[in-house]
Amino acid sequence: MSKQLPLDQQTKSQAKTALAASERREEVLALLALQRVDGLGPQNLNLLLGHFGSARSLLDRSHSTPADYLQGLGPRARANLADFLISPSSSGLWQLGRQSLAWIERHDAKLLLRNEPGFPALLREISDCPPLLFAQGQASSLLLPAIAIVGTRKPTTLGRRLARDLAGELGRAGFCIYSGLALGIDAEVHRGALQAGAKTVAVMATGIDSIYPGSHRALAENIAASGALVSEMPLATPAVPGLFPRRNRLVSGMCRAVIVVEAGLPSGSLHTANFAAEQGREVFALPGAANNVMARGCHQLLRDGAHLVESAADVLDVLGQLFAAPLPETGQPENNGPSPNSPSHSHQPLTAAQRLVLDALKAEAEPAVGELLSLRTGLAADVLARALVDLELEGVILADAGRYSAAP
Known part of the structure; x- marks a missing residue:
């Protein structure tokens, strides 16, 4: 049984979680809009994100930054991006981003950001x-x-x-x-x-x-x-x-x-x-x-x-069968029992990364998003993502709409 946090700590934890969720939502909206800028493409968008650090920073700082960051873009992408940056949040692209986010939430879909746990490492x-x-x-x-x-x-x-x-x-x-x-x-x-x-x-x-x-x-x-x-x-x-x-x-x-x-x-x-x-x-x-x-x-x-x-x-x-279980022999009946990856399989000893994640979740009064866990554990994004998946498959933690909590 995890120890209950004092009320003031619970409030602070909830506020941090809410802030992280709000900031992520704004970043997602900015990315959804930028993704639709005609002619930009993933390579150019990645270069801009590398230059500014985030999509929100690109929108916030573009007017106070010399426009030389646009020079590497083609004429069509440069013109369309410049038009969008005049007033991003009132543009048609921003409204399409809002509609996309609403659809994603209605249909229980996910948006995976490249710099977050959960994005395919390869x-x-x-x-x-x-x-x-x-x-x-x-x-x-x-x-x-x-x-x-x-x-x-x-x-x-x-x-x-x-x-x-x-x-x-x-x-x-x-x-x-x-x-x-x-x-x-x-x-x-x-x-x-x-x-x-x-x-x-x-x-x-x-x-x-x-x-x-x-x-x-x-x-x-x-x-x-x-x-x-x-x-x-x-x-x-x-x-x-x-x-x-x-x-x-x-x-x-x-x-x-x-x-x-x-x-x-x-x-x-x-x-x-x-x-x-x-x-x-x-x-x-x-x-x-x-x-x-x-x-x-x-x-x-x-x-x-x-x-x-x-x-x-x-x-x-x-x-090299590095990540695979043994292949059944030819003619061997298919095993209908629990697979080695199923939650009902006996738990394996936790790795150091898994222990850090589980301890962080037990210390939180509410389910935590990936950004908060990254801050709490200090783990690299790919290491955190793997730990979360393995813990979920083992039934040690629960995942719901991008939020994680320790299993009862």
């Missing part, structure tokens, strides 16, 4: 990391060790089965399975993971409120129920061809490896594989028949040095 490594992500479902899925499986929208019957089987086997081995919610291989990947009881994440090129294709609405709902839908694009962004290659860099950026199951030449899946290689991720490809035009992209990847994969064991061998 994604921070890429050069054009988005400053924020929209997520619907179980956002903690984005912090699990992940593998992406992608492929053609027009697969063979064999390709569909291989994608499902591979996703299921790697999911049961402990990985979260990523794909792009597209027709064909992507859909089979998500279904295979779901059928195996594994986590799966759909990385979207549209807003998370705009499911594409529409025929995958039910699939998207199933994914969000146990995994997550995620996008960098503002709400209501429709399916536009140029956004799919941009999305592909996120698919690879959040994962330790990318596996291509059937891809023609040219192919969006090869874009994902190329992004993966540039980002230092492992690339795998399944070989196919010589006369299968949907295998030509995979064969090209294999000639370029991709790992040949025939089963999940090949993938685990390359990755």
Whole structure:
């Protein structure tokens, strides 16, 4: 039983929590508006955030700062940003930001900021990391060790089965399975993971409120129920061809490896594989028949040095099974009991970081947001995020709408 704080300390703690939440809301609104500035893009926005320290600082200090920080932008971005900065909070972009935030709160979605716990650590490594992500479902899925499986929208019957089987086997081995919610291989990947009881994440090129294709609405709902839908694009962004290659860099950026199951030449899946290689991720490809035009992209990847994969064991061998549980033997009945990652599994000894987080939560009279825990513990964002996820999976703490508390 945690010791009850004196009333004045409880009041101060509640005031600090409320202040942190208010400041975060203003930062989020500023980011949501800046994200919509035409021509700006994630790389330029990241440069501006690095220059000013935060989106709010950019809005507050832009008028008193020499405009040389705009010189690195293209003409369109420079003009549009200058117009927006004249009166940010009365602009149409700000109002769209308010509408987005209201939608997120109504639909129990999440906004993940790059500098906060909960943002995928691997994604921070890429050069054009988005400053924020929209997520619907179980956002903690984005912090699990992940593998992406992608492929053609027009697969063979064999390709569909291989994608499902591979996703299921790697999911049961402990990985979260990523794909792009597209027709064909992507859909089979998500279904295979779901059928195996594994986590799966759909990385979207549209807003998370705009499911594409529409025929995958039910699939998207199933994914969000146990995994997550995620996008960098503002709400209501429709399916536009140029956004799919941009999305592909996120698919690879959040994962330790990318596996291509059937891809023609040219192919969006090869874009994902190329992004993966540039980002230092492992690339795998399944070989196919010589006369299968949907295998030509995979064969090209294999000639370029991709790992040949025939089963999940090949993938685990390359990755060293560093973050995966043992893979069930072929023909072994699926274990329907508690998984090693389920809350009912016996608790593991707490790490030093986990102990710091738990002690900080026990000292708080009210559920705490990530910013407050970061201040209390002094932990780096990625270390704090991992500790929070592990403690939640163990059932030691409770998470609700971005606030954390010690379990009773």
